[in-house]
Amino acid sequence: MLEHRIDQSFEVRYSYPVCFTRGAFAPENRLLVDLMRAQPPGARARVLFAVDSGLAGVQPGCIEAIEKYALAHADAIELVRPPWIVRGGETSKRDPREVDEFYGYARDLRLCRHSYIVVIGGGAVLDAIGYAAATAHRGLRLIRMPSTVLGQNDAGVGVKNAINWQGRKNFLGTFTPPFAVINDFELLASVPAADRRAGIAEAVKVALIRDRAFFGRLHRQRLALAALAPHAMEPMIVRCAELHLAQIRNSGDPFERGSARPLDFGHWSAHKLEELSAHRLRHGEAVAIGIALDVQYSCRLGMIGNVAADTIMETLCDIGFTLDHAALDRLDVERALGDFREHLGGQLCITLLKGIGEGVEVNHIDIGTMRACIGELRASQRHARDEPIAPEVVS
Ligand SMILES: NC(=O)c1ccc[n+]([C@@H]2O[C@H](COP(=O)([O-])OP(=O)(O)OC[C@H]3O[C@@H](n4cnc5c(N)ncnc54)[C@H](O)[C@@H]3O)[C@@H](O)[C@H]2O)c1
Ligand SMILES: [Zn+2]
Incomplete structure (x- = not known):
């Protein structure tokens, strides 16, 4: 008592x-x-x-x-x-x-x-x-x-x-x-060029979940970013830092006591892909693939349209990311999601997109659909290497 x-x-x-x-x-x-x-x-x-x-x-x-x-x-x-x-x-x-x-x-x-x-x-x-x-x-x-x-x-x-x-x-x-x-x-x-490029993935990530205009800028400047031109890289770094700081400041959960972790968009698979590639994939390179996968999934669920999804893929590819990797074949979706849930504590919370610049948290991922997205990503990237397509939807 x-x-x-x-x-x-x-x-x-x-x-x-x-x-x-x-x-x-x-x-x-x-x-x-x-x-x-x-x-x-x-x-x-x-x-x-x-x-x-x-x-x-x-x-x-x-x-x-x-x-x-x-x-x-x-x-x-x-x-x-x-x-x-x-x-x-x-x-x-x-x-x-x-x-x-x-x-x-x-x-x-x-x-x-x-x-x-x-x-x-x-x-x-x-x-x-x-x-x-x-x-x-x-x-x-x-x-x-x-x-x-x-x-x-x-x-x-x-x-x-x-x-x-x-x-x-x-x-x-x-x-x-x-x-x-x-x-x-x-x-x-x-900093070696590949490492500098890998860092751009985090900017694409945070733009996609929080800032449509920033994503538009990254899209427009994708070739300058691919060339690692300072006039594109430096404002990218400033805006990306600003958005990370705003997330920490405004989320109401700076010390991550809850389960939502929007800044981990694209990361549930990225962590595993880094491991499966024996860390030959850099963190940012794995995040770019993880983003592509979750974009495909968001698209398959009808949360974002094909044109938006294609624009995101094009942005990532043109910046110089390879979105296809053999490690994807060995990605155990169920286990990776289970490990991610453990890492979050509490319930599974995955960020998807309901638009460019609009992240949304979901508590369930359909394993079969995600596996289909992996197959689709691998096939589309093989196809994309032959004929890139580029509809522009972001202004
Ligand atoms: N605390 C957080 O919120 C947070 C968030 C994301 C990532 N991380 C951690 O960050 C780490 C990855 O950081 P990273 O991508 O910067 O890689 P890194 O720290 O492993 O550095 C990569 C390599 O670059 C070298 N290096 C550093 N500065 C250099 C420079 N100016 N010129 C040449 N070489 C240089 C380093 O010695 C290292 O060999 C991971 O351990 C990850 O867990 C932490
Ligand atoms: Zn990261």
């Missing part, structure tokens, strides 16, 4: 800026230094820089540039040690070494909750160091500087971090908003 009950309730307001710049480490660029506030006022902000080894390898000058930047602003910031190079890519999430090393620095360099961690890297390094920074002392101030397209338009701007545990991707992680995000377009110059 209940003897006493106290209903506790409070709200915590989060806010953080997501800034876009060029040449963030040019000494005259004050963006980064002005974001950091020292405690107490007048003291210098203590900063640890963590740099993705993939970036440091191809832009070796960046380490020196960071050191010079810190020197130029020595009145405001104190480098607690030389920039720390973190192994890039999934290794940093798979192997606990990085996180452990971080905790060692936090202890030995006496980092506290007012210290800053500036992490510069791809989504994987942002996730791993973000997780370490969120858990040491229950949270240090994290400034993310994403250095890949996916990092700048998706992974780096949100509220999640994670590492893998015993082979399970993103098994350990927290919802921790960053202190700030700085997207420096110049960091992207050295």
